[in-house]
Amino acid sequence: MSSFSVTEPSNRAKWFAGTLVIVYALVTMVPLAWIMLTGFKSPSDAISYPPKVLFEPTLEGYVNLFTTRTRQTPEFLDANPPQTWYEEIVREYDMVIAGPSKFGERFLNSVIIGFGSTFLSIFLGTLSAYAFSRFKIPFADDLLFFILSTRMMPPIAVAIPIFLMYRQLGLSDTHLGMILLYTGVNISLAVWLLKGFIDEIPLEYEEAALIDGYTRFQAFYKVVLPQAATGIASTAIFCLIFAWNEYAFAVLLTSGTAQTAPPFIPTIIGVGGLDWPAVAAGATIFLLPVMIFTILLRKHLLRGITFGAVRK
Amino acid sequence: MAQIIIKNIRKEFGDFTAVRESSFTIEDGEFFMLLGPSGCGKTTTLRMIAGLELPTSGEIYLDGEEISQLPPSKRDIAFVFQMFALYPHLNVRKNLSYPLVSQGMARADVKSKVEEVAGILGIRDILNRPVGGLSGGDRQRVALGRAIVREPKAFMMDEPLGALDAEFREHMSEELRALHDRMNATTVYVTHDQLEAMQMGDKIVVMNNAVVEQFGTPQQIYDKPASMFVADFIGSPSMNFLRFDGSVAEGAESVDLNGLKMGVPRQMQGASGPLVFGVRPEHVALSDAGDYRGEVLASEYLGTTQIITLDTPNGELKARIDSTQVATVGEKVGLSFEAPKITLFDEANGRALRSHLNHEVLVNG
Numbered sequence: 283m284s285s286f287s288v289t290e291p292s293n294r295a296k297w298f299a300g301t302l303v304i305v306y307a308l309v310t311m312v313p314l315a316w317i318m319l320t321g322f323k324s325p326s327d328a329i330s331y332p333p334k335v336l337f338e339p340t341l342e343g344y345v346n347l348f349t350t351r352t353r354q355t356p357e358f359l360d361a362n363p364p365q366t367w368y369e370e371i372v373r374e375y376d377m378v379i380a381g382p383s384k385f386g387e388r389f390l391n392s393v394i395i396g397f398g399s400t401f402l403s404i405f406l407g408t409l410s411a412y413a414f415s416r417f418k419i420p421f422a423d424d425l426l427f428f429i430l431s432t433r434m435m436p437p438i439a440v441a442i443p444i445f446l447m448y449r450q451l452g453l454s455d456t457h458l459g460m461i462l463l464y465t466g467v468n469i470s471l472a473v474w475l476l477k478g479f480i481d482e483i484p485l486e487y488e489e490a491a492l493i494d495g496y497t498r499f500q501a502f503y504k505v506v507l508p509q510a511a512t513g514i515a516s517t518a519i520f521c522l523i524f525a526w527n528e529y530a531f532a533v534l535l536t537s538g539t540a541q542t543a544p545p546f547i548p549t550i551i552g553v554g555g556l557d558w559p560a561v562a563a564g565a566t567i568f569l570l571p572v573m574i575f576t577i578l579l580r581k582h583l584l585r586g587i588t589f590g591a592v593r594k
Numbered sequence: 595m596a597q598i599i600i601k602n603i604r605k606e607f608g609d610f611t612a613v614r615e616s617s618f619t620i621e622d623g624e625f626f627m628l629l630g631p632s633g634c635g636k637t638t639t640l641r642m643i644a645g646l647e648l649p650t651s652g653e654i655y656l657d658g659e660e661i662s663q664l665p666p667s668k669r670d671i672a673f674v675f676q677m678f679a680l681y682p683h684l685n686v687r688k689n690l691s692y693p694l695v696s697q698g699m700a701r702a703d704v705k706s707k708v709e710e711v712a713g714i715l716g717i718r719d720i721l722n723r724p725v726g727g728l729s730g731g732d733r734q735r736v737a738l739g740r741a742i743v744r745e746p747k748a749f750m751m752d753e754p755l756g757a758l759d760a761e762f763r764e765h766m767s768e769e770l771r772a773l774h775d776r777m778n779a780t781t782v783y784v785t786h787d788q789l790e791a792m793q794m795g796d797k798i799v800v801m802n803n804a805v806v807e808q809f810g811t812p813q814q815i816y817d818k819p820a821s822m823f824v825a826d827f828i829g830s831p832s833m834n835f836l837r838f839d840g841s842v843a844e845g846a847e848s849v850d851l852n853g854l855k856m857g858v859p860r861q862m863q864g865a866s867g868p869l870v871f872g873v874r875p876e877h878v879a880l881s882d883a884g885d886y887r888g889e890v891l892a893s894e895y896l897g898t899t900q901i902i903t904l905d906t907p908n909g910e911l912k913a914r915i916d917s918t919q920v921a922t923v924g925e926k927v928g929l930s931f932e933a934p935k936i937t938l939f940d941e942a943n944g945r946a947l948r949s950h951l952n953h954e955v956l957v958n959g
Contacts, residue, residue: 486679489646492666493673494740495696508683 314569320562328558342371343559347385347550347567351377385564388546393571394457395542396526399464403521404514406465407472408480412502414473415480416488426477429470437467438530445534455540463535464525471524472517479513480506515582519575526572543568596657596747596780597622598643603652603662605638612638614804615652620748620782620797625774627795628784631827635804637752640784644673644750657747667696672741674751678733680725686712686736687721693744711743714773730758734766738773748780755790767794788828792816800824810955816874818952819937822944825872831901833872835939836908841866842938842947849938852907854885857933859951870939871908872946875901877932878913880921884928890921904929 291299320328322339345368353376362378364370372379414422444463445454453459483506491501507514533545547564550557598620605613613635620626628636641647643654645666654662661669672693680689687708694704712718715735720728725736734754741749754770755763771794774781785791791798792812800807800815800823808820819825825833840850844864848855851871858871880902888904888911900917903910906929913929921927938947948956 484677484679486675486677487681489666490673490675490679490681490740491692492646493644493671494693494744495667497665497667500696505681 317562317569318566321559321566323559323562325557325559328562329556340371340559341368343557343563345371346557346560347563348383350380350383351375352380354378384541384546385543385550388541388543389567391457391536391540392526392543392568395460395464395540396522396571398457398461399468399525400518400522402461402465403468403472404476404518407469407476407517408507408510408514410473411476411480412506414477416485426474429473432466432470441531441534444531448535455536455538457540460532460536460540460542463531464521464528468521468524472521475517475520476510476513479510479517483509512582515579519579522575523572597655598748598780598782599653599655600639600643601653601655603639603642603649603654605635605642605647606650611804613642613649616801616806618799618806618809620780623778623780625771625794625796626780626782627791627798628782628801629788629791629795629798629827630786630801630807632786634801636784636786636799636801639801640750640752640782643748643782644671645669646673670744670747672744672746672749674737674741674749674754676753676756678737678757680733680736680740682725685722685724686717686728689725689736690721690739690743693740697744707743711739714742714776715739731762731766734758738770742773742777742779746779748782751781751783753784753786755785770794789830792828800827802827808955814955817935818946818955819872820946820952820956822870822872822939822941822946825937825939825946829874831875831912831914833874833937834878834911836871836873836906836911837868837941838871838908839868842869847933851886856886856931856936858936858938859934859949861938861947861949862953863948865938865940865947868941869947870941872937872939873911873931874935875912875914877935878911878915879930879932880913880915880919880927881930882928884930886929886931887926888929890923890925890927892923893921 319335319337321343322341323334323337324340324342327334327337349368349372351372356376359373359376359378364373369379413419414426419425448454448459448463451459453462487505487509488498488501491505492498496504527544528542529544532542536542536545543564547561547568550560550564600616600618600620602615602617603613604611604615616635616639628639630636638647642649642662643656645661645664645668649662652662653660656669656671666673681692684692690708690711691704694707699707708721709718712721715738717732717735717739720732725733728736734757737754755766758766767790783791783794795812797809797811798815799809802823808815808824810818815824816828819828819833822835825835836851838849838851842849842858842861842865844861846858846861846864848857849869849871850856856871886906888906890902891905891910892903894901894903895917898917899914900919900921902913902915902921904913904927905911911929915921934951937952938949939945940947946952946956
């Protein structure tokens, strides 16, 4: 090579890195792609062997996901011709739509509980991280360690005490109960991550704002918050992903009004046999909010992960 | 604009005392320098005036009003930070508007005021740029603009030129001084650079180890240092200290230096023991008539003048003489000192002995 640079990677290194990234992406993307494809298959295509990559797409899975159906006599079916495209799909199995399924409700529960707990974790986390970062707090180090120690065991290890506590307090199967629980798990992560981000923001900005005639709190939300946006965004993604995907506590503590989507989706299997396309359709829809949220905050996330690595 | 009176302020951080009982007065419209080595308490003093730190004890008067325990927003003081501290998420215009918006000024007034200040500082064409991409000088101007836009009672500046490179600093210090003269605003300026302090300041406070060593005009501080620290810190090369054991009586006009009689300003205070004979390099002359002799060790050519380093019976000494005068290394030469400019120090406490030269300065210092 005629010109050699220490910092610029060689073409071979770039090629190697590129290949590695593509292979890794394939490994992680194939299962997701398979789930999405299965959602558009008919039940027989979904379980055919060898697996079908090319198939005739149908919305059957989605229709089954959102509806409950009953079998009817041929007389009834003849007397009531199908009115809509989704009824036509159901008729192929001599069934009629009896009503909407619980999926919509459960999905909404997931949204309320997931975003609610994320908001609460970020709100409390930012305030306490700011306090830890800027104020002299007695036993600050011990408090921070104590906060971190809540993550030193798997949360499910305390499932039974929480189950009993929630029953006593009437928090079982309530939105509030689940929001509080996920906030409790996420808050330690939020405080620690955000403290790091706020520590990086020079004190001078706030002092300048104080001098410019703002109160401490105004300085916090007009100057510190915009500076911490990157950290807040990446912390929010981590919190949302945990709360959104949480399964064990959701199974244990919710069954009706506050049940989230993760424990609901497997119950589809029990209703009409092994309806894999409906399960896959549910999983696909379930993935979307986190995906959209992450894509929206992607720019911040990338900066967030490398934040503070290089002094600007 | 306003007068600032500092009365016995003291600041402790836990066991550490950052500022010990300090008092001085900053007159209306003065360009006032807080000078000292790092860690001497000058920045803490500035931050106490601005309200970013609250003094442990003592009083601060701004325009006759006691403000030492008020929050910064209630003091009407502007602050220019060393690292500028421009709000990075806002553009130049918004940075300049910020202090006005906080006071609830009408939007049209804010706009015209910002335009006016931008005109003064010559940054009108960058008003809509984000602050991230600005050069050091422009950042500095924006930081100054943010300070002057509000027309506060006083400006605090914490080494505002420290982040600029040497070449640009010179230019910016002129700009700063011109801006001050135009606005005639009371300005308190922290620096560790004695040259900067001498060039720009109307008055200087020299601090060391949490105490005020001396307070006066640049000339007073240079010619009539109140302590060995000040004499050493100010001037380049700094004042020569010829150490000797002896005594000096009140009213004396000479001291006995190694058996030679050396003229000094008429003393108003007697002392004995280890004393120091302080003389600035430019007050040393090479003359064959002088009985006090030294050996030339080196000479540095500086254009019109040269600095000669000599070995004397009382230690090393530097003389600033005309560069036309010849001084050969190794040669023994006679030296004479300009008697009215001499300061005697008591080495035990480092303080200057009072004489006709310095007594007015020492009284208010």
